[in-house]
Amino acid sequence: MLVHKFGGAVFGNEEKGYEAALTILKSYAEVRPIKNEPINPAEQIVEKIEQGIEKLTQDISNSISNSTSSVNKKQMSTISTSKFPQIAIVSAMQGITDKLISAAKKAIIGDSAITKEVEDIAERHLKIAKLLFGQSSDNGLNTFFFFLIA
Amino acid sequence: MIIFLESKAVYESFIQQVNQDTQDIFEILKALELCHLPNQEYIDCITSYGEIWNAQLFCKYLKSQGLSAIFLDAREVLCVEIDANSEFPNVNWKVTEEKMKTFLNSIDQNVNVLVVTGFLSKLILFQKIF
Numbered sequence: 070m071l072v073h074k075f076g077g078a079v080f081g082n083e084e085k086g087y088e089a090a091l092t093i094l095k096s097y098a099e100v101r102p103i104k105n106e107p108i109n110p111a112e113q114i115v116e117k118i119e120q121g122i123e124k125l126t127q128d129i130s131n132s133i134s135n136s137t138s139s140v141n142k143k144q145m146s147t148i149s150t151s152k153f154p155q156i157a158i159v160s161a162m163q164g165i166t167d168k169l170i171s172a173a174k175k176a177i178i179g180d181s182a183i184t185k186e187v188e189d190i191a192e193r194h195l196k197i198a199k200l201l202f203g204q205s206s207d208n209g210l211n212t213f214f215f216f217l218i219a
Numbered sequence: 220m221i222i223f224l225e226s227k228a229v230y231e232s233f234i235q236q237v238n239q240d241t242q243d244i245f246e247i248l249k250a251l252e253l254c255h256l257p258n259q260e261y262i263d264c265i266t267s268y269g270e271i272w273n274a275q276l277f278c279k280y281l282k283s284q285g286l287s288a289i290f291l292d293a294r295e296v297l298c299v300e301i302d303a304n305s306e307f308p309n310v311n312w313k314v315t316e317e318k319m320k321t322f323l324n325s326i327d328q329n330v331n332v333l334v335v336t337g338f339l340s341k342l343i344l345f346q347k348i349f
Contacts, residue, residue: 074337075277159277160337161269169244169269173262176248177255183248191241194272195234201280202230 073157162197165190229279236275240268267294270336278334288332296322 168190172183247261274290281288296318299308 076337155331156333156335157277157281158335158337159270159274161266162273165269165273166266166338169266170262172244172248173251173265174257176251177257179252179255184245187241187244187248190269191237194237194276198230198233198237198276198279201276202226202233202283 071155073155075157076160162193165193226283229283233276233279237272240272244268267336267338270338274334274336278332281332281334286332287327287330288334289326289330291322291333291335293336293338 168186172186172190175183175186244265247265251258251261271292274292278288278290296315298311298314298318300311302309
């Protein structure tokens with residue numbers, strides 16, 4: 070199992086978003102054969118899973134609270150039942166959480182600028198979606214050709 | 220041509236979702252404006268949309284590239300509770316494990332990439348998000 074943790078800076082712009090996706094795609098190609106491996110020797114498989122669990126646990130712990138509580142592998146046994154060769158933990162795009170907090174604070178004091186602020190946040194996501202899903206000519210071709218290669 | 224049509228459908232469904240969520244954000248902001256109070260639960264709820272949108276977008280993109288990916292809102296499985304002796308919330312592993320098993324049993328066996336929102340969890344008692 071591979072665990073990828075993508076922080077906000079990774080999604081600072083659409084190019085970085087592409088790079089994150091490529092990381093998944095490339096490593097998927099490398100990991101895919103593992104799925105067909107016989108469970109022998111079992112210790113190696115368990116070791117791979119435990120390494121993934123440990124990293125995932127650390128990531129989740131850090132994400133939710135920056136807590137320093139120790140990792141209990143037994144407690145995370147749920148993940149060991151996972152069938153996923155890869156897990157991607159994804160943060161918000163760079164700056165988005167700060168903007169949302171800012172909008173909330175402005176709302177509390179009755180600042181009318183929040184409408185544009187929220188619309189800008191939504192627009193940024195839609196703009197990147199437009200690029201990713203080929204709704205402009207160049208990126209449409211990129212998506213199409215990449216699919217053929219994959 | 221099929222790829223273009225699928226991409227367009229995915230793009231349009233994402234637009235629809237963002238528009239709906241944006242309306243929800245405006246309603247929460249309106250509540251904050253009316254209360255004139257820094258309600259932390261409302262603020263937490265608003266900030267969660269950044270993780271949700273980006274993770275969903277990322278998952279949709281991986282699927283558009285031919286991977287069998289599935290999105291998971293961490294709040295569906297990752298449950299925390301407040302301990303009076305701790306500054307930070309603690310994960311309730313028992314509940315989390317049960318929810319994770321239920322989730323894993325509910326999905327297609329051929330899914331090979333799980334895309335999870337970072338930074339989010341659910342407070343068991345009050346259903347609060349962080």
